[in-house]
Amino acid sequence: MDKKIAVQVDDLTVAYNYKPVLWDIDLEIPEGVLMAIVGPNGAGKSTLIKAILGILKPIAGSVSIYGKPYDQQRKLVAYVPQKGSVDWDFPTTALDVVMMGTYGSLGWIKRPGQKEKKAALEALEKVGMLPFKGRQISQLSGGQQQRIFLARALVQDASIYFMDEPFQGVDATTEIAIINILKELRKAGKTVIVVHHDLQTVPEYFDWVTFLNVKKIATGPVKDIFNDDNLTKTYGINYKVSIQE
Amino acid sequence: MNNAQIEIQLIASLVAVACAIPGTFLVLRKMAMISDAISHSILPGLVIGFFITQDLNSPFLILLAALTGVITVVLVERIQKTGLVKEDTAIGLVFPALFSIGVILIAKNANDVHLDVDAVLLGELAFAPFDRLMIAGADVGPKSLWIIGTILSMTIGLLIAFFKELKISTFDAGLAASLGFSPALIHYGLMTVASVTTVGAFDAVGAILVVALMIAPAASAYLLTTNLKKMLGLAISFGVFSAISGYWLAHWLDASIAGSITTMLGLLFLIIYLFAPSKGLIAVMYREKQQRTEVSLLTFLLHLKNHSETRERHVNHLQEHINWQKVRAKTVLDLALKNNMIIIDNNIVSLTQKGDEFTSKAINYIITNEDAQIEDMKDDFFLFRG
Ligand SMILES: Nc1ncnc2c1ncn2[C@@H]1O[C@H](COP(=O)(O)OP(=O)(O)OP(=O)(O)O)[C@@H](O)[C@H]1O
Ligand SMILES: [Mg+2]
Numbered sequence: 001m002d003k004k005i006a007v008q009v010d011d012l013t014v015a016y017n018y019k020p021v022l023w024d025i026d027l028e029i030p031e032g033v034l035m036a037i038v039g040p041n042g043a044g045k046s047t048l049i050k051a052i053l054g055i056l057k058p059i060a061g062s063v064s065i066y067g068k069p070y071d072q073q074r075k076l077v078a079y080v081p082q083k084g085s086v087d088w089d090f091p092t093t094a095l096d097v098v099m100m101g102t103y104g105s106l107g108w109i110k111r112p113g114q115k116e117k118k119a120a121l122e123a124l125e126k127v128g129m130l131p132f133k134g135r136q137i138s139q140l141s142g143g144q145q146q147r148i149f150l151a152r153a154l155v156q157d158a159s160i161y162f163m164d165e166p167f168q169g170v171d172a173t174t175e176i177a178i179i180n181i182l183k184e185l186r187k188a189g190k191t192v193i194v195v196h197h198d199l200q201t202v203p204e205y206f207d208w209v210t211f212l213n214v215k216k217i218a219t220g221p222v223k224d225i226f227n228d229d230n231l232t233k234t235y236g237i238n239y240k241v242s243i244q245e
Numbered sequence: 246m247n248n249a250q251i252e253i254q255l256i257a258s259l260v261a262v263a264c265a266i267p268g269t270f271l272v273l274r275k276m277a278m279i280s281d282a283i284s285h286s287i288l289p290g291l292v293i294g295f296f297i298t299q300d301l302n303s304p305f306l307i308l309l310a311a312l313t314g315v316i317t318v319v320l321v322e323r324i325q326k327t328g329l330v331k332e333d334t335a336i337g338l339v340f341p342a343l344f345s346i347g348v349i350l351i352a353k354n355a356n357d358v359h360l361d362v363d364a365v366l367l368g369e370l371a372f373a374p375f376d377r378l379m380i381a382g383a384d385v386g387p388k389s390l391w392i393i394g395t396i397l398s399m400t401i402g403l404l405i406a407f408f409k410e411l412k413i414s415t416f417d418a419g420l421a422a423s424l425g426f427s428p429a430l431i432h433y434g435l436m437t438v439a440s441v442t443t444v445g446a447f448d449a450v451g452a453i454l455v456v457a458l459m460i461a462p463a464a465s466a467y468l469l470t471t472n473l474k475k476m477l478g479l480a481i482s483f484g485v486f487s488a489i490s491g492y493w494l495a496h497w498l499d500a501s502i503a504g505s506i507t508t509m510l511g512l513l514f515l516i517i518y519l520f521a522p523s524k525g526l527i528a529v530m531y532r533e534k535q536q537r538t539e540v541s542l543l544t545f546l547l548h549l550k551n552h553s554e555t556r557e558r559h560v561n562h563l564q565e566h567i568n569w570q571k572v573r574a575k576t577v578l579d580l581a582l583k584n585n586m587i588i589i590d591n592n593i594v595s596l597t598q599k600g601d602e603f604t605s606k607a608i609n610y611i612i613t614n615e616d617a618q619i620e621d622m623k624d625d626f627f628l629f630r631g
Contacts (some may be wrong), residue, residue, distance in 0.1 A: 017328060053423040071425070079423045086417045090273060091471045100413050104424035109406050136471035141618075152420075171613065 003030040004066070006160050006191040007052065012061035014044070014051045021047050023215045025061070029193060034186040035208035036196040036222075039234055043213040045195045046082055049162045053079055065160065075105060078158035080149045082165050082195075088138045094148050095133040098123055101155035123151035128177060143170035150178060160191045167198065179205050202226055249374040254492050256373050256389050257506060260446040261458050261484030263397040266404055267439040268459030269480045272467055273415050278333055279436075280459045282321060282340040283314040284443050284452040288347025290314070291444070292354070302376075302388050307444045314440025315433065317343060368451025370502040389449040396445040400438055404477075411435070412473060454503040458484055461510035468521040483513055535630055539623070541569070541577045546586060546604045549596050560592045583629045599626070 009027040013020055022044040029035060037045050050056040052063050054070045065073035078101070101123070102116040124130045127147040132140060140148065146166055153161055161182075167175050182192050182205075196202065202209060202222060209226050211217035211234040218230045271280055290313030294306035317339055324335040373389040385391070404411070410431055414421040418428040439459070446455050466479035491506030498505065519526050552558060564574045578594075581587040586600030596604065603626045610618045623630070 017326065050419065053419075055419050055422040074423070074425050077423065079420060081417065081419045085419055087273075087275075090416045091467070091473045091476050092412070092416060093471070097416075100417070100420065103409055103413055103426070106409075108410065108426070111409055 003032065005029065006031040006066060007193070008064045008067075009048075009052065010062050010064075012048075012051060012058050012063065014047050014056055014058045016047075020059070021214065022051065022058075025212075025216050027210065027216060027219055029191060029208070029210075029219075031191050032186060032189055033208035034182060034192045034194070034206050035210060036194055036202050036206040037210045037212055038196055038199060038202065039212040039217075040236075043234075045212055046164050048212065049079070049164055049193070049195065053077065053162065076159040078153040078156035078161045080153045080161070080163040080166055083142070083146060083149070083168055085164075088145065090137065092137060093133065094129060094135050094137060094140065094144075095120055095124065097137060097148050098151045098155055101152040104156060119155050119157075120151070123155040124148075126154060126181065127151045142168075143174040146170050146178070147174065150181065154181070158190070161185060161193065163192070163194045165195050165197065167196065199231065250492075250496075252374040252387050252390060253370055253502065254489050256387065256393060256449055257370060257488035257492060257502070258485045259390070259393045259397050260450050260455075261462070261488040262481050263393055263400055263442045264446065264455060264458035265462045265480040265484040266400050266477065267435060267442060268463040269466070269473075269477050270411055270415055270435055271439065271459060272463040273473075277460045277464070278336050279318060279321065280439060280443070281456050282317050282336045283436075283440050284447070284455050286317040286340045286343035286347075287311065287313045287440065287444055287447070288344055289350060290347075291447070292347055292350040296354075301448060302392060307392070307441065310444040310447075311437060311440035313343065314443060315436050318433075318436045318440075366452050367501060367503045368447070368449055368454060370450055373449045392445045393449065396442055400442065403434070403438060407431070407434070450506075451503050454507055457507045457510045458487075461514050462487070465514045465517045468517050468524045483510075487513055538576055538580060539630070541573065542580050542586075543604075543607055543619075545577050545581065546596065546600055547608065549587065549594060550601065550604045550608075555593050558594045560589065560594060580629065584627055586626075 005028050007027070007029040009025055012022060012025040012027075014022040021042075025048065037048065039045050047056065051058050052070065054063075063070055065076060070077070095117075098120040099112050099116055102112050102119060106112060106116070121130065121133070124133055127150050129144060129147050129151060132144060137145065137148065146168065150163075150166060153163065163182075166178055166182075170178065182194065185192050186207075194206070196206070203226060206222055208220070209222045210219040211225075211230050213234045213236075217234045218225045268280065271277055287310040290310035291301075291306065294303070294309035295301060297309070298306045300306065320339045321332065321335045324330060324338060325332050330338070374387045376388045377384050378386060378388045378391050410421070410426050413424070414426055414428040414431040421428045421431070442459075443452075443455050446458075450458070462480040462483035463476070465483050466476045469479055470476050487506055487509040491509040492502055494500070494509060495502040495505035517525065520528075522528055549558060556562065560578070564571065569577070578587075578589075581600070582589070584599075585597055586603060587594050588597055603622070606622055607619055610622070
């Protein structure tokens with residue numbers, strides 16, 4: 001089967017203060033996969049996503065989204081940052097945060113109107129957060145905050161979704177709700193890339209996986225490469241997971 | 246009121262508004278200290294600009310001094326990026342150096358420069374009305390009023406045009422970058438506005454008042470609202486209120502206007518800090534006490550649910566057993582009774598149906614690690630809070 005490549009990363013090296021934290025990454029993500037990025041804390045998972053999205057400037061290498069540089073393809077991409085990366089005490093409501101997802105299609109200066117508000121309300125509905133739309137964001141629980149982030153990505157109506165640990169600190173119900181939405185996105189032909197920490201659930205949730213620890217260890221279909229060998233290479237210690245059939 | 250009085254209040258109010266707008270975003274970005282740095286380090290820019298233009302009110306001088314402000318920000322960030330020192334240390338390294346260069350320049354050229362360090366720090370608001378702007382021989386008002394008015398109009402224009410960009414890059418710089426709104430551009434835009442405002446306000450009100458007007462109204466507003474637009478509105482109102490009341494305080498005490506306005510700002514912040522409905526000190530302390538009592542109540546209810554034997558449920562035994570002091574035990578018992586959670590029969594306490602339901606639900610939430618839900622549930626069950 002010849003699939004289109006949604007994201008292509010070539011020889012990417014990223015450094016903070018001249019200290020490389022990602023070395024020479026090559027990565028091809030085919031269109032339509034639901035992919036996990038796994039690796040230990042500090043492996044550079046968040047850094048990889050930030051470099052792909054142009055938030056960080058790599059010191060070498062290039063990234064393309066459907067064959068073109070990210071700058072030209074912004075509207076195809078949505079991003080859910082790691083939860084700790086924003087100030088939850090910021091004076092704003094759940095609805096307002098979701099509306100921010102529409103800013104990209106609006107561009108500079110133009111302001112969101114009724115159409116954007118409607119899209120935001122629909123996204124809130126989809127993640128089950130409509131009753132909380134007027135809440136100040138610090139008054140939401142961790143799982144609810146995560147849902148708001150997800151709604152904000154949904155509202156972008158992108159082709160490729162990057163999510164940095166969307167399951168962090170959420171309960172089992174929310175986790176299932178989120179994964180169902182992600183699976184729906186995949187069904188609709190979207191590409192979804194998720195930084196994930198719970199190795200037990202990888203085979204159940206994802207069909208594609210990338211092992212990362214400063215270097216790329218392996219990437220490919222879960223059924224082919226999600227094995228103890230790659231886990232051991234990535235996490236350093238002898239890893240055994242029972243893969244459910 | 247005579248004309249000069251009205252003009253002074255007008256200038257002070259416009260300065261307050263012009264400062265409150267960038268100040269709100271500085272406070273939200275936790276960058277309050279940077280305004281202090283800017284306000285001091287523009288001094289050498291002012292002096293050098295004055296050598297070149299020989300006119301304290303020339304737009305070129307304002308731009309040059311504002312540029313020094315932006316350079317300060319860049320220097321602070323550079324030093325911070327080395328990872329050797331934290332941001333506040335970097336600020337502490339940069340601005341005294343630049344400020345002292347300015348002071349030395351003034352001292353060395355005291356005869357040529359019509360500036361002194363006192364005026365730089367405290368301004369000369371009282372004299373602002375005497376420096377008039379003449380156009381074609383006609384008096385059109387104090388120069389300071391025109392300068393700050395121009396800067397304020399630009400600030401308001403930028404705020405309206407880029408409100409959404411400012412909001413998103415302040416709240417979530419990562420998302421802003423991924424959507425193509427360069428956070429760096431917005432950051433330096435904001436720093437430029439803060440610097441230009443500082444320079445423009447400087448001559449009239451001095452460095453200390455500029456910093457106070459940027460930070461205090463925004464910090465006060467932050468304690469009162471969870472809506473960014475309201476926060477801006479409140480910050481502006483607090484600034485104007487302090488400017489005008491400060492003016493009259495100075496008039497009444499025959500004291501420095503800038504000093505009195507700063508005092509009003511401090512007082513206003515103190516009052517709001519103490520009494521703000523949800524984020525104020527007193528509200529927080531009250532909530533903590535309430536939380537303590539309600540957690541005790543829950544502990545007590547759980548105990549009742551766990552023990553059916555009467556000996557464990559005797560009023561006196563509870564006091565000894567759970568190890569509470571008399572007052573605490575009584576408060577908890579009273580609260581439980583008021584909320585119909587328990588009944589006391591012959592000094593034996595038992596859960597009512599409602600109390601039982603509340604306790605079961607609470608246990609469930611605690612087991613599933615959803616303690617936050619208990620708060621919501623309290624609204625349904627409690628007639629009286631702790
Ligand atoms: N702003 C920064 N400045 C300097 N070093 C950084 C910065 N951000 C991350 N690092 C370093 O880069 C490395 C990779 O960080 P990154 O956040 O990408 O890891 P991660 O795989 O996402 O980890 P986690 O699972 O904890 O989220 C780490 O060693 C981290 O300390
Ligand atoms: Mg991370």
